[in-house]
Amino acid sequence: PVAWGYEGDIGPCNWHKYFPKAGGKRQSPIDIDTSATQYDGSFKPLRIHYDSHMCSSLTNNGHTFCMSVNSDQCNLSGGPLEDKYRLLQFHCHWGSDDTKGSEHTVDGHQYAAELHLVHWNTDKFKSADEAIEKNQGIAVLTAFIKAGKEHRGWNHVLSHFKDIKKVQGTSTVNEDFNPKCLLPENQTDYWTYEGSLTTPPCHESVRFIIFKEVVEVSSEQLAQFRSLCVCSSRKRDTGEDEHLVDNFRPIQPLNGRVVKASFQ
Ligand SMILES: NS(=O)(=O)c1c(F)cccc1F
Ligand SMILES: [Zn+2]
Numbered sequence: 683p684v685a686w687g688y689e690g691d692i693g694p695c696n697w698h699k700y701f702p703k704a705g706g707k708r709q710s711p712i713d714i715d716t717s718a719t720q721y722d723g724s725f726k727p728l729r730i731h732y733d734s735h736m737c738s739s740l741t742n743n744g745h746t747f748c749m750s751v752n753s754d755q756c757n758l759s760g761g762p763l764e765d766k767y768r769l770l771q772f773h774c775h776w777g778s779d780d781t782k783g784s785e786h787t788v789d790g791h792q793y794a795a796e797l798h799l800v801h802w803n804t805d806k807f808k809s810a811d812e813a814i815e816k817n818q819g820i821a822v823l824t825a826f827i828k829a830g831k832e833h834r835g836w837n838h839v840l841s842h843f844k845d846i847k848k849v850q851g852t853s854t855v856n857e858d859f860n861p862k863c864l865l866p867e868n869q870t871d872y873w874t875y876e877g878s879l880t881t882p883p884c885h886e887s888v889r890f891i892i893f894k895e896v897v898e899v900s901s902e903q904l905a906q907f908r909s910l911c912v913c914s915s916r917k918r919d920t921g922e923d924e925h926l927v928d929n930f931r932p933i934q935p936l937n938g939r940v941v942k943a944s945f946q
Contacts, residue, residue, distance in 0.1 A: 686882045687745075687912075694931050697882050704884040709934035710877030711785035714892070714941055719873055722942040728761040728869055728891070730823070732769065734860035740839065740853045742846040742910050745881060746773040746929055749839060749855065756861075758801045758821055761891060762874045762942065767801035767821045770810050772861055774798065775880070776907045778927040780829040783904075785880050785930045786892060788826075793896060794904055795827035796930070797864055814879070819887040825866055830898030835863035840906045847911050866895035871945040880931045894945070 684700040686692050698705035736753030749772050756769035776795040777783030784793035801821045802813035813819030838859045845853035871894040878886045912926040 684882070688929055697884065701882040701884055703878065703886060704882060706878065706884070706886050707937045708877055708886045708939060709884060710880045710888060710890060711787075711931060711933050712875070712877065712936055712939075712941070713787045713790060713933045714873050716789055719941045719943040721946045722762070722944065725762055725944045726760045728872070729757075729759045730862060730865070730869065732756040732860050732862045734858050738855050740842045740846055740855050742849055742851045742926070744849040744912055744926070746775065746926070747843070747846060747910060748773045749861070751861070758823065761872070761944065762889065763821055765803045765805035765818065768804045769861070770800050770802050772797065772799040772864070774827070774907060775930040776904065776927065777930065778908065780901060780904060782928070783930055784826055786824065786890075787933060793826040793828050795907065797825045797827060797897070799823040799861060814887060815885045816887050818889065820879070821889045821891060823865065824890055824892040825864065826893075826896045827899055827904075828896050829901045829904055832900040833898060833903060836899050836903055840903060843906055843909060847909065849911060864897070866893045866897050868895040869893065871895065873941050873943050875939055875941045
């Protein structure tokens with residue numbers, strides 16, 4: 683597999699050389715210009731049904747932490763979606779300090795982090811691996827994160843980080859945890875548009891659903907995201923681990939796409 687990252691020769695500006703879709707016309711993330719969004723009154727209510735009895739495993743894949751979920755009881759439908767989607771995994775993107783880290787921006791404002799709950803279309807496809815390459819294959823519920831008060835729900839995830847500090851570290855999470863607690867209270871106001879995976883191979887298969895309400899976590903909790911190591915924890919010549927930070931892709935051209943809003 684081709685190595686890719688967020689800086690230097692293997693950074694986002696060169697992804698298209700080995701991952702041609704990264705140079706496509708409907709790439710993500712984008713800036714949401716709220717003055718140009720279009721209200722769509724036809725959206726049904728979003729239906730987010732997650733159970734909490736799903737065992738899952740938390741992995742440091744060298745680009746982010748990823749909580750894989752293998753429960754066929756965690757489903758998403760409604761809103762702008764025509765089909766039913768099943769939760770596959772969730773992960774985040776963050777920065778080296780609280781002033782940057784989200785992938786999408788709102789009127790040019792970048793948040794400290796961004797949560798992605800990745801779902802695949804179980805009505806149209808037989809597997810997530812198939813869906814991830816196909817139009818309408820993936821739906822990503824997205825919440826912006828800013829520094830503020832502590833978020834107790836996140837501690838259920840962060841408590842496992844000591845086991846995954848190193849790349850390819852994996853920890854089994856069996857506790858009674860429902861990822862729905864990571865979403866904002868207001869789940870009726872969101873923006874949505876058609877885009878791509880924000881990491882290579884950048885397949886143009888993603889419907890993004892981005893909540894307007896921002897979730898707060900404490901600065902200390904954000905610092906725990908940054909505690910993950912990106913290298914195989916070999917000591918850099920400076921003798922210290924290289925931490926996993928600024929794992930957000932720069933915003934991409936809108937190319938005439940219209941961002942719809944579920945609210946006026
Ligand atoms: N960042 S993202 O949510 O677009 C994303 C996916 F949807 C799927 C796989 C990896 C990944 F990073
Ligand atoms: Zn993501």
